Structures are given as C-alpha cells and as structure tokens.
Amino acid sequence: MNLLDKFLILDRRWVFLLMALAIIIPLLLNITLPFTPDKAVEAIYNELETLEPGTRVLVSCDYDPGSKPELQPFAVALFYYLFTHELSPVITCLWPGAPPLVESALLEVTAMLALDGRAAPLNHIDYVNLGYKQGAQFVMLSMGSDMRGTFPLDYTGTPIDEIPVMDGIENLNSFDLFVEISAGSAGTKEWVQTVQGRYDLRLAAACTAVMAPDCIPYLQANQLFGLAGGMKGSADFEKLVYDGTDYIGQATIGMNAQSFGHLVIIIFIILGNIAFFATREKR
Amino acid sequence: MDFTFLQSPTIIQISGWIMAILTLLIFSFLYKDNPFYKFAEHLFVGVSAGYGVVIVYNNVIVPNLVTPVMNGRAYYLIFGVLGVMMLFKLSRKLHWISRWPLAYVVGAFAGIQIIAYGQSDLITQIRATIQPLWVAGDPVATLSNWLIVFGVLAGILYFFFSKKQTGALGVVTKIGIWFLMISFGASFGYTVMGRISLAIGRFQDLLEFPVISTIVLLIIIAVLVVHTIMTREPVAEE
Amino acid sequence: MKKEIPLLITFLLGTWMILEFFFHNIPHVDQITEILTNGGMVIAAFTYILGVMNILQVNANRIKHHQDRPYKWTLLVGFVLMILLGFTWGIDVDSPFQWMYNTFYVPLQATMFSLLAFYIASAAFRAFRARSVEATLLLVAAVLVMLGRVPIGEEWIWSRLPDISNWIMDYPNMAGKRAILIGAALGAISTGLRVIIGMERSYLGGE
Numbered sequence: 001m002n003l004l005d006k007f008l009i010l011d012r013r014w015v016f017l018l019m020a021l022a023i024i025i026p027l028l029l030n031i032t033l034p035f036t037p038d039k040a041v042e043a044i045y046n047e048l049e050t051l052e053p054g055t056r057v058l059v060s061c062d063y064d065p066g067s068k069p070e071l072q073p074f075a076v077a078l079f080y081y082l083f084t085h086e087l088s089p090v091i092t093c094l095w096p097g098a099p100p101l102v103e104s105a106l107l108e109v110t111a112m113l114a115l116d117g118r119a120a121p122l123n124h125i126d127y128v129n130l131g132y133k134q135g136a137q138f139v140m141l142s143m144g145s146d147m148r149g150t151f152p153l154d155y156t157g158t159p160i161d162e163i164p165v166m167d168g169i170e171n172l173n174s175f176d177l178f179v180e181i182s183a184g185s186a187g188t189k190e191w192v193q194t195v196q197g198r199y200d201l202r203l204a205a206a207c208t209a210v211m212a213p214d215c216i217p218y219l220q221a222n223q224l225f226g227l228a229g230g231m232k233g234s235a236d237f238e239k240l241v242y243d244g245t246d247y248i249g250q251a252t253i254g255m256n257a258q259s260f261g262h263l264v265i266i267i268f269i270i271l272g273n274i275a276f277f278a279t280r281e282k283r
Numbered sequence: 284m285d286f287t288f289l290q291s292p293t294i295i296q297i298s299g300w301i302m303a304i305l306t307l308l309i310f311s312f313l314y315k316d317n318p319f320y321k322f323a324e325h326l327f328v329g330v331s332a333g334y335g336v337v338i339v340y341n342n343v344i345v346p347n348l349v350t351p352v353m354n355g356r357a358y359y360l361i362f363g364v365l366g367v368m369m370l371f372k373l374s375r376k377l378h379w380i381s382r383w384p385l386a387y388v389v390g391a392f393a394g395i396q397i398i399a400y401g402q403s404d405l406i407t408q409i410r411a412t413i414q415p416l417w418v419a420g421d422p423v424a425t426l427s428n429w430l431i432v433f434g435v436l437a438g439i440l441y442f443f444f445s446k447k448q449t450g451a452l453g454v455v456t457k458i459g460i461w462f463l464m465i466s467f468g469a470s471f472g473y474t475v476m477g478r479i480s481l482a483i484g485r486f487q488d489l490l491e492f493p494v495i496s497t498i499v500l501l502i503i504i505a506v507l508v509v510h511t512i513m514t515r516e517p518v519a520e521e
Numbered sequence: 522m523k524k525e526i527p528l529l530i531t532f533l534l535g536t537w538m539i540l541e542f543f544f545h546n547i548p549h550v551d552q553i554t555e556i557l558t559n560g561g562m563v564i565a566a567f568t569y570i571l572g573v574m575n576i577l578q579v580n581a582n583r584i585k586h587h588q589d590r591p592y593k594w595t596l597l598v599g600f601v602l603m604i605l606l607g608f609t610w611g612i613d614v615d616s617p618f619q620w621m622y623n624t625f626y627v628p629l630q631a632t633m634f635s636l637l638a639f640y641i642a643s644a645a646f647r648a649f650r651a652r653s654v655e656a657t658l659l660l661v662a663a664v665l666v667m668l669g670r671v672p673i674g675e676e677w678i679w680s681r682l683p684d685i686s687n688w689i690m691d692y693p694n695m696a697g698k699r700a701i702l703i704g705a706a707l708g709a710i711s712t713g714l715r716v717i718i719g720m721e722r723s724y725l726g727g728e
Contacts, residue, residue, distance in 0.1 A: 034672065069631070
C-alpha cells in the first residue's frame with residue numbers, strides 16, 4: 001500500500017483535527033482580511049437609510065442557538081442600527097428557542113450604546129419583544145389580519161394595549177419594513193409564500209448559508225428586496241452598520257477563520273481527487 | 284426575588300466553566316461516541332424539552348387561549364378541547380380521538396399551502412422567468428436572461444417528462460441536469476460555509492474563557508485516553 | 522365516524538382557507554379566518570406538549586426497564602429543573618430561567634450543530650469525486666462559491682472571485698433552484714388538493 005492509498009483511507013479524525021486548527025489559529029492570530037459587502041446586503045442597509053426616525057420595523061427572529069453564530073451578529077447589528085437611528089423594532093419569534101436570544105442581543109446592544117454614551121433603549125417604548133408563537137403559517141396569516149389578536153401579551157406577559165410602541169399597529173401592513181432573520185422552517189420561505197405577496201410587504205431576509213441559495217429565486221423575483229446569507233451576510237451587514245465606529249462584529253472576526261476553513265476543505269477535495277484518480281488503475 | 288447576583292463576576296466565571304465543559308463534552312464525540320457525550324446529549328434533550336414547555340405555556344397557551352377566554356370569548360375553549368384531544372395520540376386505545384385536531388391542522392395547512400405555493404412559487408416565479416431575450420446594447424444582460432429562461436425550462440422539462448429522454452428532448456434535459464448540478468454545487472458550497480460558521484461560533488465562545496477551556500480540554504483528553512485504554516478489546520491474533 | 526368526522530373537518534378547514542383568500546374583503550370573513558388561525562396556533566402548541574410527553578414517556582419506560590438509567594435520569598433532571606425555574610421565577614431577562622438557557626441550552630445546542638462542520642469536511646474529502654461531467658460541474662461550482670464568499674478568495678486569489686461566485690448564484694443556480702421551486706409547488710398544490718378532498722388520508726393513521 002503506497003502513500004496515496006493510505007491517504008485515501010486516512011482516519012477522519014485527522015481531518016477533524018486539521019479543520020479545528022484551521023478555525024482556531026486564525027481566531028488566535030487575529031488576522032484581518034478586507035472584504036466587499038454583497039449587493040443584496042447593501043440593499044437592506046440602503047432601505048433602512050430611507051426610513052424616517054420613529055418608524056417601527058417588524059423583525060421576526062426565527063432561529064435558535066443552533067445557528068447563533070450566523071444570525072445573532074446580524075440581529076445585534078440590526079438593533080444597533082435601529083436604536084442609533086431612532087427606529088423601533090417590534091420583534092416576533094416563530095422558533096421557540098429565539099426569544100431569550102433576542103433578549104441577549106438587546107442586552108448586548110444596550111451595552112454598546114452605553115459605551116457610545118447613548119441612553120439605553122426602553123422596553124415597550126423603544127422596542128418590544130412579543131415572544132414566541134407556535135404554528136408558523138397560522139401565525140403569519142393571523143398577523144396579517146390582526147396583530148393584536150395574535151399577540152395579546154408580549155414575551156413576559158404585558159398586555160399589548162399597555163405597550164406604547166404598539167400604538168396604532170393593527171396588522172402586517174402597519175409596518176413600512178419587515179426584516180426576517182431565519183434558520184429554516186418556519187422562516188424566509190414561509191413568510192414569502194404565505195404573506196409577502198398577499199399583503200405586498202417590503203420584506204428582507206437574513207438567513208443561514210444553507211438556506212441562502214434557495215432564497216435567490218425570491219430575490220430575483222423581488223419577493224425579497226435584500227438578502228444576507230450566512231455569517232458572510234452578517235459580516236457584510238456589520239461592516240456597513242459599524243462603519244465609522246470602533247466596533248468589529250463577531251461575524252467579521254469570524255470571517256478569517258471562515259476563509260481558512262474553506263481553504264482546508266478545498267485542499268482536501270483536491271488532494272482526495274488526485275489520490276483517487278492516481279490510484280484508480282489499481283482498483 | 285432579586286436575581287442580579289446572576290450577573291456577578293463569580294457567577295459569570297461559573298457559567299464560563301459550565302459552558303466550556305458542556306461544549307467540550309459534545310466535541311468529545313468527534314473522537315468517538317462516549318459516556319461524556321451521551322451525558323451532555325441527554326442533558327440537552329431534557330433542558331430543551333423543559334424550556335419548550337415553559338415558553339409554549341407562557342407565550343401561546345396563556346396569551347392565545349387563557350386570555351381570550353378570560354376576556355369573554357368562551358368559544359376559544361373549543362380550541363383548548365381540541366388541543367387536549369391531540370394528547371390522546373399517546374393512548375393505545377383512544378388515539379383515534381387525536382384525529383379531530385389533527386384533521387383541523389392538516390386541513391387548514393393544506394388550504395393555506397395551496398394558495399401560498401400557487402401565488403408565490405408558481406405564479407410569481409413563472410412571471411419572473413418571462414424575461415426579454417434581447418436587451419439592446421447589453422450583451423451580458425441578454426446572455427443572463429437566456430440562462431434564466433432556458434435554464435428554468437430545461438430543468439422543468441427534466442422533471443416532468445417521465446418518458447425516455449432522447450433526441451432533442453434528451454439534449455435539453457441534459458442541459459437541465461447541468462443547471463441542477465451547478466445549483467446543487469452552489470448549495471453544497473453554502474452548506475460548507477454554514478457548518479464552518481457554526482464551529483467558528485463555538486470556538487469564539489471557548490476563547491472567551493481560554494484558561495478554563497484549556498484546562499477542561501486537557502482533563503477530557505486525559506479521561507478519554509484512560510477510558511479508551513480501559514475499554515479496549517484484546518486484539519485477535521491474525 | 523372515527524374517520525368521517527376528521528375527513529369532514531379537513532375538507533371544511535381546507536376549503537375555507539382557500540376561499541377566504543378570494544373573499545376576505547367580505548365582512549366577517551377576515552374575522553372568522555383570524556379565529557381559525559388562532560385556534561390553529563393553540564392546537565399546534567398542544568402538539569409541542571405532545572412531543573414532550575412522548576419523550577418523557579419513552580424515557581420513563583427506559584428507566585423502568587433499567588436501560589441507560591443514569592442518562593435518562595439526567596434528562597429528567599434537566600427537564601424538571603427548567604420547568605421549576607420557568608414556572609417559579611418567570612422568564613425575564615434576569616431570571617434564573619434565562620441564565621439556564623444561556624449557560625446550558627445555548628452551548629449544548631450550538632455545539633451539537635457545529636459537529637456537522639467536521640463531518641462535512643470528512644465527507645467532502647471522501648465522497649466528492651469528479652467522476653463525470655455532472656459531478657465536475659457540481660464540484661467546480663462548489664469550489665468557486667466557497668472561494669468567492671470568503672475574504673481569502675477576494676484578497677489572496679483573485680479580486681473578481683466574488684463576482685464569479687455571485688454570477689453562479691444569480692443565474693445558473695437561480696435557474697436550477699427555480700425549476701425545483703416550480704416543480705415542488707405543483708407537487709404541493711396537488712398534495713394539498715388530495716388531502717382536502719380526502720384522497721390522501723395517511724395522516725389519519727391505521728384502523
């Protein structure tokens with residue numbers, strides 16, 4: 001058995017180890033490579049720039065810790081942008097694991113605002129976390145006709161009529177903009193299918209990398225006006241939002257480890273193919 | 284009760300220890316399936332099930348069932364009854380009772396899906412495919428539109444003709460397969476990207492507690508080595 | 522009766538959900554839909570509880586039969602702890618429930634998912650072979666997309682790589698995905714119709 005044969009049956013734990021090193025070393029070395037934000041992410045940022053102060057933006061956080069590294073940085077950057085531009089997020093969740101992540105993101109943004117010397121955003125006045133609802137498309141349709149009936153109480157039980165930021169909000173059409181952060185089903189696909197066309201919503205999505213290629217047809221058909229796919233999409237958005245500040249977002253920091261991770265996989269694919277074709281005759 | 288002590292440096296340090304231990308216990312599966320991983324896996328199932336019940340109760344049952352009933356809309360009790368009927372699915376003798384609420388959910392979803400798929404994935408997507416095949420003065424746009432129109436048609440032809448695909452149809456559907464392969468490749472590339480991002484996130488969290496993580500890692504490696512040696516089966520003579 | 526009533530419920534709900542789309546401007550149609558969708562949410566919530574009850578039932582049985590006892594007890598302790606904390610002190614951002622979520626749930630679930638990074642690397646190494654034109658197309662598209670989406674591709678290899686990756690995503694990938702989308706839509710619509718008219722009744726189970 002020669003070296004190539006041995007390489008082909010390499011114990012997968014060596015692949016695991018190299019993969020781990022390819023991620024850890026760039027994180028430790030703090031290497032930073034520049035990158036250009038994607039046009040579909042810029043579209044989200046540009047749309048946010050057109051909003052008047054005081055506008056309420058619907059943000060549906062449909063993810064859980066399983067995809068936190070990809071989507072939480074987007075949520076943090078989005079909330080930071082909204083609060084620094086006097087815009088108010090109204091947050092809903094279709095994934096049971098989401099509401100406490102939303103709370104964590106809000107806490108993180110509050111700390112960032114304190115560093116900037118800005119006042120902390122006030123719950124129920126500057127934002128509201130309406131919490132989780134089970135039933136995906138049922139929830140979407142229900143929000144389309146009566147938001148207050150769908151969410152009679154917020155995440156921690158405050159009646160909706162006692163929440164000033166919800167004043168005048170009747171249904172999905174009460175929002176000028178809807179940003180959806182999604183890790184799967186129920187998420188981007190269901191929002192687009194069930195309510196985007198029906199209520200003619202201005203909808204943008206930040207989704208996991210796994211979902212992003214499936215969402216491209218919706219982007220091309222203008223069912224979504226912007227799309228941030230995976231950690232790179234979040235890093236692009238962070239770059240746009242934190243431009244001119246001292247902040248470097250978690251996704252941006254992760255991008256370099258991402259680079260080396262991809263490189264390792266590509267090298268493995270190429271070497272695997274070379275070894276395979278070089279030893280094919282023998283087999 | 285006041286729980287501000289949960290934000291104290293000591294508790295944050297303890298959380299760091301627990302987080303590092305749990306993360307590395309799960310990672311130990313990469314070496315091989317072992318009791319540490321199994322422990323962490325079961326803990327996760329228990330914690331997430333308990334978590335889910337609390338959230339579903341607080342965020343759905345109370346606001347969307349209890350509150351409307353308290354506000355005088357007694358007919359919401361019907362949904363509560365249907366919900367309880369759903370629980371009969373676990374009964375061997377009375378599981379048929381769960382068919383009523385199941386029929387409700389399945390029927391409503393079927394209706395919603397027909398409209399949703401029809402409006403979004405069928406009509407809007409077909410409409411977006413109808414592109415001009417000649418864009419004056421813009422050869423790139425012309426080529427791109429050809430790719431969209433031809434690619435979508437070829438892909439659909441490949442799906443829909445169950446008869447033997449030969450001749451001109453064979454050529455077109457072959458190209459349809461190529462488009463599908465490129466899109467599977469793109470999906471694979473993005474999937475790799477997503478999975479690596481998740482691993483990056485874990486290492487970022489571990490590196491927030493570098494000392495704790497290193498100590499825990501060394502302990503787990505040591506225990507795994509000992510465990511491997513102790514549970515090793517004698518090698519059979521060839 | 523055990524099957525007729527459920528089939529009738531399916532037919533009525535399904536038909537209503539289709540028709541209400543076309544007639545929701547008629548007075549009260551919207552309100553009825555609102556009540557029905559709210560009802561759907563409540564029933565769906567009970568399906569979650571059903572799932573949890575199922576997990577508990579299976580694990581209690583295992584404990585009874587002395588199978589994997591320490592692990593099953595771990596599961597039950599985790600479950601009871603979360604329930605007690607959540608129902609006793611609430612779910613506020615500074616509650617013990619949120620602390621448990623941050624300290625246990627987040628690292629456990631996030632790490633569970635991150636294991637896939639390692640397995641996909643190993644799978645790519647073992648199974649990704651350019652054996653045919655189709656497989657080569659898949660491989661080349663994957664490599665170009667992987668390089669085009671990270672800084673190293675743009676900075677170290679070729680500054681136009683992101684454009685190439687975006688072009689692949691926006692045209693050939695888009696066309697392939699759209700063909701799948703349209704095909705799946707037709708499938709979903711016909712399945713939906715079969716469910717509503719009672720031709721497809723596997724969801725009702727046996728007997």
